[in-house]
Amino acid sequence: MILAGGVGSRLWPVSRTYFPKQFHKLLGPRSFLQSTLLRAGRVTARAPILVCNEEHRFLVAEQCREIGVEWDQLILEPEGRNSAPAIALAAWYAVRRDADAVLLVMPSDHLISDEAAFAEAVKSACVGAAEGGLVTFGVTPDRAETGYGYLEVEDPAGGLQKVRKFVEKPDQGLAEEYLAAGNYMWNSGMFVLGARSYLDELHIHSEQMARFTGQAMEEAQKDMDFLRPGAAFVDSPADSIDYAVMEHTHKAEVVPVDFGWSDIGSWAAILDESPRDEQGNRLCGDVVAVDTRNSYVHAGKRLIGTIGIDDLVVVDTTDAVLVAHQSRVQDVKTIVEQLAAGARSEHLYHREVFRPWGSYEGIAEGNRYQVKCIRVNPGASLSLQLHHHRSEHWIVVKGAARVTRGGEVFTLGENESTYIPRGEKHRLENPGKLPLELIEVQVGPYLGEDDIERFDDVYGR
């Protein structure tokens, strides 16, 4: 099962609530989620169970489609409750089909460089899980990291064994002691566990969580390709699997590993995992760097010029730029918190917003108007809808559009336009084989996305 929730606020401004880090392709042609799915596919022939936020269902679907992965089940959380309840949803789903089901639990934002070693470790862990153990992976630390929790183990060079103790994220001094001691390992956040065994332990240590997640899965509704747990889910306490179960259970076991693991927790981690040039830089996109060293510079659609800088992270997106010292990248979430406190939107949305039918991007806005570029996938269709407060001008600049406007249906080609008056029912479709691109100019006193009355929607929205 893949945990595909989470918002990745420390990778702002690329990662945002409605398009968080696991869906971004920051280190190659695959997103972190896609890499995780492909990695899972190499250790088991079973189709994955995914748990993600309701808002991300079309992103997950599109990313699975892109790499040809079919899921066993995609479970939608109406809101995030941290990892323990999410794993419980998958466990309830799994035990109902197979009382002896064993789950390999993988967050969707981890990197593993030695996949053969990972496969071996999973095999060992499965032995423990088959006997009722809740097995975690303990990663051999290569530095005194303060960003991870630790596991104290008996034999860091041994195989499957009991966990002596879970320890919280340490301060620098303690982290150095752990590193020196040699029998402390990073708590990786991946698990192999019998679904039944997990639910039993959850029942003991967080009875409410076990009960409400179970009830939610009993009341779950199929919605197209998705599974929606019942409303009881939001009554469950929110907690991580470590706090809710692992730190309390007597069944905690660990497989010590050294397979090149990283959670992509910050921009510094992205830099660590990137190939660098001779100056120690990772320059992505259109960058002119003069006397720049040991820096991560990520250009979006704009040119970035740098001069005389060291150890910086510079990340540009359409509507926000981050300039941070590498030693402070953990504090990117401080900015996200300030944006949230200011009721802003740069931590929630990108300018380009993905929809099941394609995407739209705001390209200009003024008093009483805004301009969007709309891209519709071949064969896709927007809902039949109307707006109470705005008129729309559509100019097709690529491909072909089928337009429903009131009682008419007609086709527009490249360089053709139409006008949708305020209050008129309309629908936009791409009947062609190529992507459709059009420029939409909206005019009216209120231009919010929520001025939409939907009459028919092929995506069940």
Place this chain on the structure above:
Amino acid sequence: MILAGGVGSRLWPVSRTYFPKQFHKLLGPRSFLQSTLLRAGRVTARAPILVCNEEHRFLVAEQCREIGVEWDQLILEPEGRNSAPAIALAAWYAVRRDADAVLLVMPSDHLISDEAAFAEAVKSACVGAAEGGLVTFGVTPDRAETGYGYLEVEDPAGGLQKVRKFVEKPDQGLAEEYLAAGNYMWNSGMFVLGARSYLDELHIHSEQMARFTGQAMEEAQKDMDFLRPGAAFVDSPADSIDYAVMEHTHKAEVVPVDFGWSDIGSWAAILDESPRDEQGNRLCGDVVAVDTRNSYVHAGKRLIGTIGIDDLVVVDTTDAVLVAHQSRVQDVKTIVEQLAAGARSEHLYHREVFRPWGSYEGIAEGNRYQVKCIRVNPGASLSLQLHHHRSEHWIVVKGAARVTRGGEVFTLGENESTYIPRGEKHRLENPGKLPLELIEVQVGPYLGEDDIERFDDVYGR
């Protein structure tokens, strides 16, 4: 006379060839040129003679109009030849009307904080100029600056006196010696000189420059409100007044001054002249700064978030971002040189381009299309024109447009649109009292600004 040429490449990305620093409002509601014009108006009742690049004529005109300054003459250089020939153009113009004319020569990108002291200094300098002297202002240095040339003087606390020696920009050690010596002053680049006297000296020390500029002014053509020197101007050697005349003439005099002078040569100078917050920062625009010190952060239309940075300059514009250490801001021109060498455009144009009738801004572009936001001033009119390679869709989003399309003339209001087919003669006017704003979607195989055939243009283009 005001020297309004120059490209200010060290203030990239705000300053660009076609909209350079003197026209920007970086330190308050007036541009550097406007501040200079207003300063000139406080020391003399005479209307200014301006010399600027041909490409900037409408910018100069608009900025003069904005502050209610009427010029005596606006002389257009077909290309920049540095300061000596530019001053010669003004001198030829002035002596023709008044053989005893005295010019106060002011670059358009200087700041002076004590304007009363400046007025006093100009009075002293006029005494010298009336007797044939070429008088410069020597600024009391307050640091060992390596970015300026120096003047060696007899009595740094005295009044008008002969210059002992001009010295080039020193290295750090020499600059410190000059500061310690006490009788070295910064060469400010402002002058008071008799026009006749200047031309005579120019004739002695750079005969070709005197001859070609004189010939150019004899052949000068009036063009609307502008004066265009003849083609001989480009035959003149290019040089600064210091190199061409001041370092050689025996008539060089100096008035030592201490009136809070700064040339705005770099982003560090902008920071020096800005009010700062408690952390020593100057934050302009939409900035969220966390643990940021002694930095200049200039947000354009986007949010900038900073964390844990010191002594940086961060400047954001629509299509380019600069991140530079303050100690290296002199090297911004290195980036500009690299852009020029790469045949790019980010050092030449902004996304928003100013025209005599208003402005346009590219807001999106794709294969075979681009989208612009066009703003037309009340009463203004674009040329009657046609395009061979593109069609245009216009949607009025603010104000009213009068459209000529082939034989028709009609008016469009807000939320109305029209289509200009490829090859059709057309004109856009704003007949109203409010600014007109429209969205233009261009479609065609070639979308360059140079696909324009003009038939009639009220601005003589």
